[in-house]
Amino acid sequence: MTMEPEGIPRHRTTAPNHVYYFDIGTGIWQGIATFRVTSWRRLMRSRIGLMNKLLATSMHVVERLTGVPRQESTIVAKPDVGEFGRADNVVRISKFGVTLYLLEEQYVLHSDGTGVTVNGNERLGPVPGLLTRTFTYSAEIRDEGMAATYRMPLLGALWIANYQVAPDRQSLFAELVCDWGRVTEDTRLVGPPA
Numbered sequence: 001m002t003m004e005p006e007g008i009p010r011h012r013t014t015a016p017n018h019v020y021y022f023d024i025g026t027g028i029w030q031g032i033a034t035f036r037v038t039s040w041r042r043l044m045r046s047r048i049g050l051m052n053k054l055l056a057t058s059m060h061v062v063e064r065l066t067g068v069p070r071q072e073s074t075i076v077a078k079p080d081v082g083e084f085g086r087a088d089n090v091v092r093i094s095k096f097g098v099t100l101y102l103l104e105e106q107y108v109l110h111s112d113g114t115g116v117t118v119n120g121n122e123r124l125g126p127v128p129g130l131l132t133r134t135f136t137y138s139a140e141i142r143d144e145g146m147a148a149t150y151r152m153p154l155l156g157a158l159w160i161a162n163y164q165v166a167p168d169r170q171s172l173f174a175e176l177v178c179d180w181g182r183v184t185e186d187t188r189l190v191g192p193p194a
Helices: 016-025 040-045 050-066
Strands: 027-037 070-078 086-095 098-109 115-124 132-142 147-154 157-165 171-177 181-191
Touching: 016 070, 016 086, 016 098, 016 132, 027 050, 040 050, 070 181, 115 147, 147 171, 157 181
Parallel strands: none
Antiparallel strands: 027 070, 027 181, 070 086, 086 098, 098 115, 115 132, 132 147, 147 157, 157 171, 171 181
8 A cells, every 4th residue: 555644544444443543533623521510419429539529529610600611632643553553642621721631642443443442641620740640441433433432430430431423524522421420522623633
């Protein structure tokens, strides 16, 4: 096969994880993200720890007071890294230019064509080095690369995140749910990675 521009796989396959990250996902995505506590009773009874309860409460309250924050995500394809390729992603959620959440992820694609291991570095809040952690979780790409399910450990709870690519391949909607909360992401592809 011929060499493609940097960031585009040299060997395009129809493997769902290649389609999702390399053909569709590569680029800059912008939109909005919402965070809601859906059950205060279940949140207060959960075993996520006081710090996570305070963070969840403050995220809910700040959004209610100031409005929905902005989300920007940049995905860079690295098809020749590892056994079956990798994609790197930086997600920034901000309000009034202040970073509320920063996530740097590496999506390590499995050769089965659907599996993904995600390695993440997360920062909550605008202060670097204060509320940070490193974690690993799994994902599965479905529907010929048009959907994904992630099992994400966030705020001390397991969140199931379902992402759906629009038929035009230019927008993406996600819903993340746990026992006591709901997050949505609604983003659109605005350009190639810088």
